[in-house]
Amino acid sequence: MSAELDTPVAVRRTAMDLLARREHGRVELTRKLRQRGASLELIEAALDRLTEEGLLCESRYLESFVSYRARSGYGPLRIREELGQRGLQRADIELALRECGINWQEKLEEAWRRKFSGQLPLDARERARQGRFLTYRGYPLEMIGRLLSGRGMDD
Structure with missing residues (x-):
């Protein structure tokens, strides 16, 4: 994907393509868009709009990630560490782990x-x-x- 993301429409389209594949956190999505050549200003505007529209949701991402990793056989300590490395807030991670309902x-x-x-x-x-x-x-x-x-x- 070598197309440069230099317009708000291109950044939004790429972000939506990524979100269509799976849930993403804001930090992760920002990193991916930066790697594709988008400017930080365009990224922030696009992600703010996606958040307002409910297409980008940190809590949904946390729930999805915890569930997926637990199904893959990973425990809460490993999942907590992986989410921390993805730039999510510790309090949000703890809440997601507490409320996931996983035994x-x-x-x-x-x-x-x-x-x-x-x-x-x-x-x-x-x-x-x-x-x-x-x-x-x-x-x-x-x-x-x-x-x-x-x-x-x-x-």
């Missing part, structure tokens, strides 16, 4: 079963390996410890 214990068990076939670790080395994987995925150590000791499972 993180169930998601943890699901990710663990998928990766380790539901086999509890038999020794310290295997426990460390499973713990590292789940920590990397973004689950709290307390939940991981409860799961790997067999206390967090319902079966």
Whole structure:
């Protein structure tokens, strides 16, 4: 896409094309439009208008992102970090994680079963390996410890 975005119409059209594919946050959309050669003034005006029209919505983006990453097997700590790196406000991130309605214990068990076939670790080395994987995925150590000791499972 080498077309220069030098008019308000071109910036708006490109922003709408990006939003048609998936939800975006304002910071992310600004970055993408800047990479395509749009000026900051044109971007701000276009994004303000899209926000007023309800086409660009941070809370909808947060909800979509949290849901998508949770379905992919990632935990709240990892999702929180990724959203922070995308320039979203910490308070908005916390609110989205609190109100998402996701049972993180169930998601943890699901990710663990998928990766380790539901086999509890038999020794310290295997426990460390499973713990590292789940920590990397973004689950709290307390939940991981409860799961790997067999206390967090319902079966």
